[in-house]
Amino acid sequence: MSLFWEHFFNHAFLQYAILAGLLASVACGVVGSFVVVRRMTYLAGAIAHCVLGGMGAARYLQRVQGVTWMTPFLGATFAAVVAALIISVVTFKGRQREDTVLSAVWAIGMATGISFITATPGYSEDLMSYLFGNILMVGASDLLHIAMLDAVVVALMFLFYDKFLVISFLPELARLRGVRVDVYHTALLVLTSLTVVILTQVVGLVMVIALLTLPAATAFQFAGRLWSAMIIAAGLCVLFTIGGIALSYGPELPVGATVIQLAGGVYLLVLFGKKVWRRLHQRAITNRSSNAAEQKI
Amino acid sequence: MTRTPETAAELSPEPSANARPVIEFEDVCFAYNREEVLHNISLSVPGQTLTAVVGPNGAGKSTFVKLTLGLLSPVRGRVRVFGDAPARVRRRIGYVPQHIQFDSDFPVSALDVVLMGRAEKHWIGPYRRTDRDKAEKALVQVQLQQLARRSFSSLSGGERQRVLIAQALVANPEILLLDEPTANVDTQVEHEIYELLHELNRQMTIVVVSHNLNVVTRHASHLICVNRVASLCRMTEMTEDRIHAFYRGDMAMLQHSADCQIFDPSNAMREPHHDVKGEDRS
Secondary structure, X not given: OHHHHHHHOOOHHHHHHHHHHHHHHHHHHHHHHHHHHOXXXXXXXXXXXXXXXXXXXXXXXXXXXXXXXXXXXXXXXXXXXXXXXXXXXXXXXXXXXXXXXXXXXXXXXXXXXXXXXXXXXXXXXXXXXXXXXXXXXXXXHHHHHHHHHHHHHHHHHHHHHHHHHHHHHOHHHHHHOOOOHHHHHHHHHHHHHHHHHHHHHHHOOOOHHHHHHHHHHHHOOOOOOXXXXXXXXXXXXXXXXXXXXXXXXXXXXXXXXXXXXXXXXXXXXXXHHHHHHHHHXXXXXXXXXXXXXXXXX | OOOOOOOHHHHOOOXXXXXXXXXXXXXXXXXEOOEEEEEEEEEXXXXXXXXXXXXXXXXXXXXXXXXXXXXXOOOEEEEEEOOEOHHHHHHHEEEEOOOOOOOOOOOOEHHHHHHXXXXXXXXXXXXXXXXXXXXXXXXXXXXXXXXXXXXXHHOOHHXXXXXXXXXXXXXXXXXXXXXXXXXXXXXXXXXXXXXXXXXXXXXXXXXXXOOOXXXXXXXXXXXXXXXXXXXXXXXXXXXXXXXXXXXXXXXXXXOOOOOXXXXXXXXXXXXXXXXXXXXXXX
């Protein structure tokens, strides 16, 4: 920990990493809360694995074909948005079982990614950072991209929060009342996909679902409203990412894994603590009422 | 506003006196896969009435509601609401469904749910001041203002129903269409909900599907009896015996009423389809 703080003020890469964590936390809290209440975790998983396809293809174009502007981040964004649109169209128009479609998208995205990565020289290091993230490698331009996506996510969420709430809670009734349920559902999927891309920079695509859902799931243990859960979840996400970076820095542990372990640990602790607190509370009530009964006698 | 009407009939003026009918069915037939559910229905619901739709299970009450909302199109004949195709004027109908599917873990307050009724009133951005004012007013109307901040899933069945009525009200509907609003509540709450509908009837037409004849006869001004065939009549012309006869299928007794012709479905169903000019499926 102390080594982290010592280096933090001297090394730009650590400052970038912390900044990336802060930016990612905003999208994570805001969109993660929706993913949790709407039970869209599996959907986010499918999108995350499509990101590998985008990253792999972009890397291949960049390294082998010489298309220099095609960064893995750009490829990831493109693939995630396309995956969101495909899932949306197929589930709305295709009358297919949603989980089947998701599994297909999940596997095809992953397969495409692996093929491209294998065809690209020096693939193993790339693959590792795509799968497990490497926030310490984030550069200034990546930071700019993350900030841009973050701005899009937050702006869209602010403008359409009410619609997203209606279509999540009472989709059938909303449709009857004239709300464009399909349009807003697609928009929410696109926001999820953009958030997945941002979070992939922090923890990699294998663990992205955990970072998307654990802070929100923890927040819902305290929050009674969606918007308050969003704020708490964003705060928790800041805690987990910065804590993860700081804790892993000295002993040279993998950052992404540390972040997730921290988030998972806090989540389980909160669940356990809540259960214990409830039991104590219950006991206090029964004690009080039995005392009152004794006094009456 | 302060005068309490003695009877339901007094509340709603004569259909002829009160301008145009708001819901019109012209020789409407509807079938789900060949199985005819509604046959040759012609009726018009006058504005400002409190009309109850009654009939035994499987008689086609819900189909009637769906046709009125334009969720289903008639196989024959046509449905008009405000003289227009139902789907085009659906925003002017405040629909309260019988069952809503919702996630009980979903963190929304009663006020949030009421506000959802105004979701399509603006294109972007959060709810405006006027939306919130309207939602709070609607909660006062359904007498739930003290529960505005409570979680929706913690409310009782009757309270949820009233929240959904408030949700329909914030969109300024001209017709309030309720499908069995009292299906899951006890008699006391049922009474309260009908009192509320009575109150709302001063401002809008109310069509309520019900299976409880006792409550309906006390509150409704008009009655639509549905049993594959259907007809509308004024409550004053409908004695309780007649309604019960309708339920029992004792059609002979009902046919004595000149204004309210309810045929024996078995005979009426055999009648040929009427020819309708300009058949409309929209």
